[in-house]
Amino acid sequence: MEGINIAERVRELTNQLHKASIAYYKYDNPIMTDKHYDELYDELEKLENESGIVLSDSPTHYVQGYIIDELKKVKHTKPMLSAKKTKDSNEIKAFLKDYDWYCSYKMDGLTLVVRYNENGEFVQGITRGTNGIIGEDVTEQCRFIKNLPMKIPCSQPLELRGECVVSYDEFNRINKEVSEPFKHPRGLAGGTLRTLDLNIVRDRNLAFIVFELVSPTFTHKLEGLEALDKMGFETVQRCKPKSKETGVEDCVEAMQPEFCKYPVDGLIFELDNTELSKSLGATSHHENCRMALKWQDDTYPTTLKYVDWTMGKFGTLTPTAVFEPIEIDGSIVERASLHNISVMKDLGVKSSGQTVYVYKSNMIIPQIDSVEPINKEEKLIPNKCPICGQPTKIVKDNNSEVLVCTNDNCNGKLLGKLSHAVSRDALNIDGLSEATIEKFINLGWLNSIQDIYHLFDHENEMKVLEGFGKKSVEKLLNSIEKSRKTSLERFLYSLSIPLLGKSASMMIADSVDYDFNAFISKMTFKGAEYFRYLPGVGDALITSLNAYWKKHYSDILQLANEFTFETQKSIMSETTNELENKTFVITGSVNHYQNRDALKADIEAHGGKVVGSVSSKVNYLINNDINSTSSKNKKAKSLNIPIISEDQFLSMLNN
Template sequence: MDKLKRIKELIRQLNQCRDLYYNNSISKISNWEYDNLFDELKRLEEETNIIMTNSPTHTVGYEVKSELKKVKHSHLMLSLDKTKSLSDLKKFSDDKDCLLMCKMDGLSILLSYKNGELIKAETRGNGEIGEDVTHNAKVFENIPLHIDYTKELEIEGEAIITYDDFEKINKELPPDKKYSNPRNLVSGSVRQLDSGIAKKRHIKFIAWKVPTEKDFMLSGFQDAEELGFEIVPYSYIPKKTKNLEYYIEKLKEVASKKNFPIDGLVISYNDIQYGKSLGITEHHPKHSLSYKFYDDIYQTKLLDVEFTMGKTGVLTPTAVFEPVDIDGSIIERASLHNISIMNKLGITHKGQIVNVYKANTVIPQIDSVEEDDTEITNSNIITPLNLCPFCHSDTSIIKDNDTDVLVCTNPNCKGKLLGKLSHFVSKNAIGIEGLSDQTLQKFIDLGWLSSFKDIYYLSEHKEEMYKINGFGKKSVDKLLESIEKSRNTTLDRFIYGLCIPLIGRTASKTISSFCRKIAIRDLLDDIYVFYNYGTFNANDLNGLGEIMCKSLNDYISQKKNEIMELSKEFNIESNIRKQDNITNNLILTNMVFVITGSLNHYKNRNDLISVIEQFGGKVSGSVSSKTSYLINNNITSTSGKNAKAKQLNIPIISEEDFIQLIS
């Protein structure tokens, strides 16, 4: 290890001398001293069999590629399960020794070595297929080109650019070419076709996954360090550690001193075999957990606040601001949710500087608003609307669970109608393809749609549709065909599509199941039971509270005739067959299914789930010892779920196999 440290020190000294001499015409040391250091480095490289990419004894020529070739990884490079809860981190490490390490904020890279030589470097890509960036990896600052290890070796890590180098590089770029953060810069640099450009970006490789023949992760890290790799900053965490916060802060400090960009921490079980025994899901292995300890805040300028309407008639304020890049995506809007939150944030006028972040790395949110001295005028003021933007009727601010919300006072507002129609045709409700919000609004404006039932008479306007700009004959015919197909549905979808306040998908299934039982008992149609039952209560509908039941009963009482008339447009199927087929319907009782991959026979995954539940089975999101079957049309797939199923000897069946099973 002392020799390796000396190698890295000699490389640093010699490269510094080369830079001063060739770029500034300064000779820091004499030629004799330089030659002695050079010879010492060469001798140590021969003794240790380790050669770094930035060694002056092995200058790598630049390569220019015409394209980056796609490569399939030798194994799945899965992402990690995430949490922002410290208690989750403590629970994970409670009864096993772990390693807590920095989560590097860069581009994941897989290095492959054979007979001690670096033969390939590939990006993570989608986890299964990445891009070959070997030509650029050879000019990273700290990757060993040759290691003292003759077996095949694959090491995963992160390509990063330190904050110092990021600032220097960004200063030299024109305003329209600057990068917003080190991750975007390193991603663009690693994927350059010209390795000469990558060379100038001072890219480092930080290893965080090292295969080892030993039993513990810690041993793998130590072995990799001896081979010349730079290892991710980490701390050893004994089981039942009480002061986990101390180690978190310690790693933050280390990352800060090294100027490493990090976006959290990763905790992994030190016992490799134990970690493997936990298995994997389709998305992540269970041996590690990613811990996000902060959300990055980005400043931008507020342009306006727009109001959108949902199916209940509530006008929701949405902040519109200058585009900002957050985690690699351009964000221009964020919901303000209601008037109370809008007022609490202090949003008063256009031009305010707002602090934006992604909650749980997904949902754009406004964290706060910067104070300013801008004079508020009629041209820049932002206040709740006095008139509805959809029907121009008066609006009103009402209390909803101690929250101020803005609503339109017009019960027949077209904005409410759009929200309800949009929900009704959505894939989890009636499921009509081709009726986007834009199309629905056009049909509303033309006077063709004023209720759910009107959808099933749009065919009367077929000739007029053909003449509408942007509506071709083929698309119109396809839309009308989709509407006709939607007439065959199930009671739970029908109920969910009605937009009954407080009644969601789960509640709709519960109501449908109850109606089915009564229908079987009394030899009635399920839909008839739904609108004629009388008063539903919490005892009837397990899982629904009295408030939900009251909302359901009030809706049916007020709109019974509408429901009856609408139901005549449908062939509403029961979620299970009639009484003479009950025994067959429960053939999947006590069976647990997992679904993965694309479907051919069923319209979508929800349709298949409904069939499984119809026959008494259950559906889980991950493969475990309790799984009865994994449904995947690609039985030979190398996906995480397939691999787990094979490991546990769980049958993998196709859709056709499943259909045979229920037949």
């Protein structure tokens, strides 16, 4: 490979891995399999070593992670680095040499630092954060971690590193209670620890598993972990080799993932001597005193039945392999995403009846590892859209081939866009489900987002539809009307502009003080280039935003006429102390506010406080259904806590 091609490939791999890391860690929405990520990572590391070309944001040299803006930023006492990874046990043996070492589980959660003062009192908790240098202060959230002691028998300052995790039992319990189940315990642990609602943290059994004593140091790390055991901490499970010759194999056998109640994604082999570890130094990505052994996933053979094609909001048709049901890790699996055309071709998926080998990534997400070659080949990639029947074509998207429908008016594209537009993080229209949207599209009532705000023209027709009635129609139309009061970031996110996600929408809105007219002005006179200074806004997003603006400028202005835009600036300017020292609980649906979060923000803007459960310390329960027999209403009545409606609350503010 010529030098220029190596440089291009290094840049391409760096970008791919960076995007995959953001999707995986920040949004808990993987865009590639773990296996594919590891293959790309290994290829990049090999090319970097051979060529000496290492980009500034290379994932092999800098740890990935993300700051949550709402949380205070804190600098770590020393960089929180990763561990070099391998799947080859012989590489582990070569690394360990004749040193004294031990093996522990590589926990799969959110890395966390905790600190104690000289009196043995817990004082701070910090997440890993961006590049392992700046983290997020989650001190108050840590106070609700069930196994994290708040006071320990120690007379000097203490700093620990570990992993915030949830057990599989807790993961399954919580998923039965939430409307949108979490995909993996890692996402549940991270999302819970970062939430600003401490009631959520309290009600979930987070655990903190210590894997390192940062200070004070012991001569041997195992001694430090044993001392922490005696102080009441839960330290990582570990194994000491009994034999130099078979130690690695013995530890691997003794430390299988099923022996741990928490999610793990490998093993850490760590040198025990502290001074030796320091002398070996570190790269900007990992310390040279440890190495991670990533497990090979167990695969299970089954038979491919067919490939199912579904459409996303941008018109991309995504293939899903449907195979004979098979039990993996205690559950029945019969579907696995094939992601795109490139993945299908790379795997060699060609025909029904083909033997496919399936595994569960992180014991949760079904993936196809490989397929057995087959002589026959059938047409698995449709040349006509399964939704509208119009021609499809294969196009390039970030160096991958994807299948798209060529019909701009395809109902599948429209369904995806409208379903996204009404979602909770966009326009937040309650009651307008995907099935309802599809029904209205087929009736010819919906052809754009703007048509949603004219559904009242079909009110009488709606009331006679099967599954609809007077009350349900009124509730839906009221929800649509409530959504007319929105914010710029929700509006932008609702448009399904390629590459413009929730975070970028929020940053762009914030940069113009959430002022729609200011956004229009910037785009009209300077274009998306104006927003380049914002984190994460690069060439691809700028190009996409400009293209969308050029094509849909008049549509954006017309759609905006349906809304009244709120601004954070106006809320902050109205901050008063009218509700100072008053504590509220909110339950049930709201009428005057866009949602309960908006009501909560207004209470806090006027000096009040909102908590999640009713207790003797609460002053008011806000519930528009004052006569409800809900548990919160019953408890409020038993404690003689006033139950007020939104109207009564607003009167309280206006008096």
